[in-house]
Amino acid sequence: MIVVIVIIVLVVLVLGWLMYTYNRLVRLxxxxxxxxxxxxxxxxxxADLIPNLVESVKAYAAHESGLFEELAQAxxxxxxxxxxxxxxxxxxxxxxxxxxLFAVAEAYPQLRAxxxxxxxxxxxxxxxxxxxxxxxxxxxxxQAYNTGQQTFPASVVAGTFGFSPREFFRIDxxxxxxxxxxxx
Amino acid sequence: xxxQQQIRANRVRTTFVLFGxxxxxxxxxxxxxxxxxxxxxxxxxxxxxxxxIVSWFAxxxxxxxxxxxxxxxxxxxxxxxxxxxxxxxxxxxAKTPDLYMIDDPSPNAFAAGxxxxxxxxxxxxxxxxxxxxxxxxxxxxxxxxxxxxRDVRLMSLAAVLVGVIALASDxxxxxxxxxxGSDEREGGLGAVGVIVGLVAAVxxxxxATLLQMSLSRRREYLADASAVEITGDAEGLAMAxxxxxxxxxxxxxxxxxxxxxxxESPLRDHKGLRSSLGGMFDTHPPxxxxxxxxxKMGGFTLPAPASQPATAQ
Numbered sequence: 390m391i392v393v394i395v396i397i398v399l400v401v402l403v404l405g406w407l408m409y410t411y412n413r414l415v416r417l418x419x420x421x422x423x424x425x426x427x428x429x430x431x432x433x434x435x436a437d438l439i440p441n442l443v444e445s446v447k448a449y450a451a452h453e454s455g456l457f458e459e460l461a462q463a464x465x466x467x468x469x470x471x472x473x474x475x476x477x478x479x480x481x482x483x484x485x486x487x488x489x490l491f492a493v494a495e496a497y498p499q500l501r502a503x504x505x506x507x508x509x510x511x512x513x514x515x516x517x518x519x520x521x522x523x524x525x526x527x528x529x530x531x532q533a534y535n536t537g538q539q540t541f542p543a544s545v546v547a548g549t550f551g552f553s554p555r556e557f558f559r560i561d562x563x564x565x566x567x568x569x570x571x572x573x
Numbered sequence: 574x575x576x577q578q579q580i581r582a583n584r585v586r587t588t589f590v591l592f593g594x595x596x597x598x599x600x601x602x603x604x605x606x607x608x609x610x611x612x613x614x615x616x617x618x619x620x621x622x623x624x625x626i627v628s629w630f631a632x633x634x635x636x637x638x639x640x641x642x643x644x645x646x647x648x649x650x651x652x653x654x655x656x657x658x659x660x661x662x663x664x665x666x667a668k669t670p671d672l673y674m675i676d677d678p679s680p681n682a683f684a685a686g687x688x689x690x691x692x693x694x695x696x697x698x699x700x701x702x703x704x705x706x707x708x709x710x711x712x713x714x715x716x717x718x719x720x721x722x723r724d725v726r727l728m729s730l731a732a733v734l735v736g737v738i739a740l741a742s743d744x745x746x747x748x749x750x751x752x753x754g755s756d757e758r759e760g761g762l763g764a765v766g767v768i769v770g771l772v773a774a775v776x777x778x779x780x781a782t783l784l785q786m787s788l789s790r791r792r793e794y795l796a797d798a799s800a801v802e803i804t805g806d807a808e809g810l811a812m813a814x815x816x817x818x819x820x821x822x823x824x825x826x827x828x829x830x831x832x833x834x835x836x837e838s839p840l841r842d843h844k845g846l847r848s849s850l851g852g853m854f855d856t857h858p859p860x861x862x863x864x865x866x867x868x869k870m871g872g873f874t875l876p877a878p879a880s881q882p883a884t885a886q
Contacts, residue, residue, distance in 0.1 A: 423665070427662060523663070525663045526663050
C-alpha cells in the first residue's frame with residue numbers, strides 16, 4: 390500500500406515538474422520571438438528613413454550615386470531579411486552605409502544646417518537607440534532561453550520536445566554606430 | 574552574488590514578507606474572533622474588505638493626486654519620453670508606461686499603477702533638469718523594473734493591506750472602548766479577551782507598517798539590479814543615486830503613505846529616528862549601500878562624496 394502511494398506521489402511530482410519545465414521553455418521561446426520582432430520593427434523603421442535621407446542629401450551631393458545605390462540595397466535587404474542572422478547582416482550593411490552617408494554630409498555645412506536633415510538625423514539617432522535597446526532585451530531573453538535548455542535536468546525536456554538554442558543578435562560591422570558618433 | 578542570484582534571493586524574501594502579512598492578518602482575525610462575538614468580527618471584516626477593494630481599484634489615481642503628479646505627452650517632454658520608450662523596449666514591456674511629472678525642484682521619481690499595461694512613471698521637474706541621459710535612463714530603468722517585476726502591484730497591495738489593518742484595528746479599539754460595557758455576558762474570559770483584542774489592535778498596524786517598509790527596502794535592491802540588466806550601465810544608475818544622495822532639498826508633496834514608492838526616500842527629517850532604530854522604519858535602504866552594491870556589480874568606483882574632490886575614475 391505504502392509503496393503504491395510513494396509511486397503515485399513520485400509520478401505526480403515528475404509530471405508536475407515536466408509540465409512546469411515545458412511551460413517555462415515555451416514562455417521563454419515566445420519571449421525570444423517577441424524580442425526579435427521588437428528589433429525587426431525598429432530596423433524597418435530605420436530602413437524607412439533612408440529614402441527621405443537620400444532625398445535631402447541628393448540636393449547637395451548629387452554625384453554620390455554609388456552611395457545612394459548602396460543605401461537602396463541596404464534598405465531592400467533589411468525589408469527582405471529572413472531570420473536573425475539575415476536581419477543582423479542587413480542591419481550591419483545599413484549601419485555601415487548610413488555611417489558613410491553622414492561622413493559625406495560632414496562636407497556640406499548647408500546640408501547639416503537644414504531643418505529637414507536635422508530632423509531626420511534626430512529621428513535616426515532615436516531609432517538607433519531603440520535598436521540597441523531592443524537588441525539588449527532580445528539577447529538577455531536568448532541567454533535565459535539557451536541556459537534554460539542547457540542546464541540539467543531541463544536539457545532532457547528540451548531535447549525530447551525539440552527546443553533548440555537561439556542565436557544572439559550580433560552586428561559585426563562597427564559602422565553600425567557611426568551615425569551616432571558623427572552626429573555629436 | 575550575480576544579478577540572477579540576487580533577483581532570486583529577493584523574490585524568496587518577498588514571499589516570506591507576504592507570508593508574514595498573511596500570518597499577521599490571521600492572528601488579528603483570530604484575536605478578534607475569540608475576544609468578541611463572531612458578529613463583531615464579521616462587522617469589522619466586511620467594512621475592512623469593502624475598504625480594501627475600493628482603495629485597490631482607486632490606488633493609481635489616488636497616488637497621482639496625493640503626489641501632485643500630472644500626465645505629460647511626448648511633445649511636451651520629447652527627450653524624457655524617448656528615454657522612457659527606450660528603457661521600456663529594453664525591458665521588454667509591451668507598452669511604454671505613461672509619463673507623469675511633479676512640479677518640484679527636489680529630484681525624485683516613482684512608478685504606480687495596477688499592472689504593466691496601466692502603469693505610469695512619475696519624475697519631478699528637478700530630476701529631469703538635473704540629470705544627464707545616462708543618469709535619467711538609470712532612474713527610469715529602476716522605475717520600469719518596479720513595473721515589470723510587478724513591484725508596483727505588490728507595493729499597492731502592501732499599501733492597501735496596511736490601510737485595511739489600520740482601519741480594522743481602529744474600529745476594534747472604538748468598539749472595545751465605547752461598546753465593551755454591554756458585552757458582560759461573555760463571562761470570565763471576556764476581560765482577557767478584551768485585553769488580547771486591544772494588544773492585537775495596537776500591534777497589528779505597527780507590524781504591518783514594519784512589513785511594508787522591509788518589503789519596499791528589499792524591492793529597491795532588486796529594482797536596482799534589474800535596472801542594470803535593462804540598461805547594461807551600472808555606473809549610470811550609481812551616478813544618479815549619488816546625485817540624489819548629494820541633493821538636500823526635501824520633496825514638498827509627500828506623505829508617509831506614498832513615501833515607499835519613490836526611488837529615494839523623499840522624507841529627510843527623520844535622521845534621528847533612523848539612527849536610534851537602526852533604520853527599521855526607513856522605507857529605503859541607505860543610498861550608500863545601494864551605490865556600493867552597484868559598484869560591486871559593475872566593477873567601478875565612484876568618486877567619494879563632496880568631502881573629497883571628484884577625481885576621474
